[in-house]
Amino acid sequence: MFGISFGRIAAVFVKELIQMRRDRLTFAMIIAIPIVQLVLFGYAINSDPKHLPTALNVQDNSVFARSLTAAMQNTGYFTITHIVKGEREGQDLLASGTVAFLLTVPPDFSRRLARGERPSLLMEADATDPAATANAMAAVSQLPATVFNNDLKGALTSLQATPPPFNVVVHRLYNPEGITSYNVVPGLIGVILTMTMVLITALAVTREVERGTMENLLAMPLQPFEVMVGKIAPYIVMGYIQVTVVLIAALLLFGVPMLGSWFDLSIALAIFIAANLSIGFTISTVAQNQLQAMQMTFFFFLPSILLSGFMFPFRGMPVWAQAIGEALPNTHFMRIVRGIMLKGAGLGELFGDIWPLLLFMLVVMGIALVRYRRTLD
Amino acid sequence: MNGELAIDVAGLTKKFGSRTVVKDFNIQVPKGQVWGFLGPNGSGKTTTIRMLCGLLLPDGGQGKCLGYDIRTQAAQIKRNVGYMTQRFSFYEDLSIRENLDFVARVYDMKGRKQAVDEAIAQLGLTKRQDQLAGELSGGWKQRLALAACILHRPQLLLLDEPTAGVDPQARRDFWEEIHTLAGQGLTVLVSTHYMDEAERCDRIVYLAYGTVLARGTVDEVIDNSDLFTWIVTGEEVRGLAQELHGKPGIDQVSVFGVTLHISGTDQAALERAIAPYRNRPGLTWTKSKPSLEDVFIHLMGPFREQVTG
Structure with missing residues (x-):
């Protein structure tokens, strides 16, 4: 076997960037989704959690x-x-x-x-x-x-x-006036990233299968890891663009405070985005076409929005639902982003939510690499 | 270079579920030759080509491609083989240059820009290099695909129906190119449905329903067939065709404008069947060798009912 080649990763990376740039509609969606969701979820749903x-x-x-x-x-x-x-x-x-x-x-x-x-x-x-x-x-x-x-x-x-x-x-x-949007807006970062990042990678690979370009990709000396990194990297960039949009809106429209460090936030973001992209990549190794990829994305997305503590207070949910929530990256990211922005917590204090994210990312990437088709069988 | 084999496989078998798509396939292709791969749709041509370049893992059999084991050394095979898929499989939302550039990067080519420049110049597309591949006509797409497949200077070219839907001039140019490449030592295996293309190959292999039915040079394939053919020329051959159809001793009747090909495997029976019509006015009867197409249709005969029935 040949080693990992930076040149081949670059090949996929550059190709994805060009395709991303050509696909105006998707690019517009990436920017529009955060804004629409911010407006939509401006007010939280109240609940009455106990214990x-x-x-x-x-x-x-x-x-x-x-x-x-x-x-x-x-x-x-x-x-x-x-x-x-x-x-x-x-x-x-x-x-x-x-x-x-x-x-x-x-x-x-x-x-x-x-x-x-x-x-x-x-x-x-x-x-x-x-x-x-x-x-x-x-x-x-x-x-x-x-x-x-x-x-x-x-x-x-x-x-x-x-x-x-x-x-x-x-x-x-942390939020003396009890302003709901302080809680919702940082949480939206997690929700928006989960939705767009998972969907976009799931589609990016499935599209190759549907358009018949996968056959060519497989016939070339590209290794699964090279394809995965080359495809994921451009979307990390895209994820940061989205976050920037949300954060600017959070600070300007909703006046959400930023007490923690931007550096800590960007580290946590990188892990979270990569975790979501690897989920998307895994979905694409299972889905036969873009429609299936879309359905599977929503299957993952719904619990991420409903059970992560974004929609309903996490502690208000039954134990079994909390257990599912704990397995979702968005749950941990939600705590991290609120911790950093509203409490000024550092990565050290939030380590309890960082390691599950890392673990999740590594496990899912492993699954994706194993499942990635090396042949057309 | 003589005597060395580019492809040497034996017993290749591939199943999709319970259906055997390729059965016990053997082929030995010497370097520098152009081999044609013929057979009806669904005969296993594409599957065989995919097994040769490591895209599918055979269920049985073994062999080598360019000296690399097709089971264990797919990575090396991929580096040295150019595979042109049946369906255009480059990126339609990338320009001509971007597609070639992508390929050059994937193969870690040294002097990438120069190689791409040369390929574009050779295609005669220097002025249109920034046009999206999706905007090209079928013929140009096929030329782009070929240029992309040979960009990394492979030793073996596997072409899966490269000229389907391409006009005659483009097809002719394409074959010129293939022979030029073969002259430089490249080995080519090309699948096709066109008889004139089969006749341009050094050897042909006829595959139907996963089994090789004939192989050799065009003449060998024709000579080895047990088919006898009469050719009738005249204005009224269409009516005659209707009358002869299904007569005992006659296996095939096909009209080519003012010419009629009548074939059968039993020479005596065939002649008995046509005897009553031999003296019709306005018709010229000639005993002839069957054409390659006659032979192929005949070879497919026993299987045809199996599939349609």
């Missing part, structure tokens, strides 16, 4: 704190998943998206409560997806009025009734 992971930072281990956490769990909106030892640890959990809430009970809470000073609790919420946390926050603000009625006995009975004996101070982190 949101919550971290507790209890610095005052009293009967009140225990009653409070029990009452929170009883609302159905919170599941205490982490007990943290300090503010820093809790913040990290929030930034990485592991928990949606961080409740801090200050050290002198029960003492001040008993004195009738009406102390405050701090509830910090990850508000990048406001729809996911809004109801939970509403529920927590109801708690003070009733939660301690059983505990306030004897001399403390006077503290029952209104006004409530303590306050809950709610901090919406």
Whole structure:
């Protein structure tokens, strides 16, 4: 066998670029799709997810704190998943998206409560997806009025009734005003890339089969890897063009903040785009014609939009649906892009979502290479 | 170069599902010769050519192409073979130059630009080099495809019905080119439906339904057939054809304008069958060798019903 030849990869790369340039309609679609979708999905669909992971930072281990956490769990909106030892640890959990809430009970809470000073609790919420946390926050603000009625006995009975004996101070982190488009617009980057990148590569290879040029391609000394890289590379460029369009719109039209680093974002984008392109390439090795390629693309695209946390809050879905969601690259990319843009998270903090993307990409590329036809059999 | 074989395969068999498309195919083509590959549609010509250039893996048999094993050394074969597909398979949305440039890159050619320039000049398309391949007429597409196939200077050219749908002048030019290339030592295997093209080949192989039915030079194929033919000339041959059709001893009757070819395998029976018509006025009867076409139609005879029935 011959080694991988850069010249042959370049041959395919240049050919694809020329074909891309000639195909005006597709090129126009690539630019138009993001704009249309941005306008369409400008408003999110609200939902009411429950059992949101919550971290507790209890610095005052009293009967009140225990009653409070029990009452929170009883609302159905919170599941205490982490007990943290300090503010820093809790913040990290929030930034990485592991928990949606961080409740801090200050050290002198029960003492001040008993004195009738009406102390405050701090509830910090990850508000990048406001729809996911809004109801939970509403529920927590109801708690003070009733939660301690059983505990306030004897001399403390006077503290029952209104006004409530303590306050809950709610901090919406990352998206303080709860602006939905802050959540939707970065998410759209993932949705748009999934749709166009998968479809375009799926079609690019299937088209060769349909037009009869595949026979010629196979008769030439091109190796599957060379064809794949040569075909995928131009579309990575195209993916970046799309992202640029979405980001400009995100910043100008919707005023979405960009707290993280552009460099981190572009690294994550490269991985995500390559993962989608390899899916497209794999589809093209299965599909007999462009119509089939299109159908298979949508088969992949629908869960990517519905189960990835773009359309509905991820934590609001049943466990089995979350499991499917975890297997989709868009789910992880959605967390990464929101993490970088809205929370200012870095790649290190987001590694938990980077490695599934990488793994996905490598596995799918492997499948594509194995499945790619070397003969016409 | 004499005696060396460009293609040497034996027992090649290919099945698609339960259907055997090529059965026990043998061929030994010496370098520098032009071999014609004939046979009806669906006879396995394309499948055989694809097996020779590594596009299909044979289910049985083995052999070598340019000294490389067709089963294990497809990559080497692909580097040294030019394969022209039946259907135009270059990029219609690329220009003439871009197509040739793509091919040159794929074969990692040194002096790519010069090679492409020369190929375009040779095609006589220097002025139209930026025209899209999809805008070319059938004849020009075929010339472009040939230029692209020989760009990397292959040692073996496999051409699958290269002249289908091309006008006579273009076909003639095409064959001139083929013979020029063969004169330079290139081996050519070309499949065709045209008898005049078959007659331009050094050897012909006649394939029907996956089996080789005849092979050799044109004369050998004709001489080896067990067919006897009478040629009748006259104004009224069309009516005569109607009358003779299906008579015992007559296998084929075909009209070529004012000429009629009557053929049969049993000489005595054939002569008995035509005897009553021999003295009709206005007709000239000549005993003749069958034409290549007569032989091919005859060879196909036993299979024809099998397929249409």
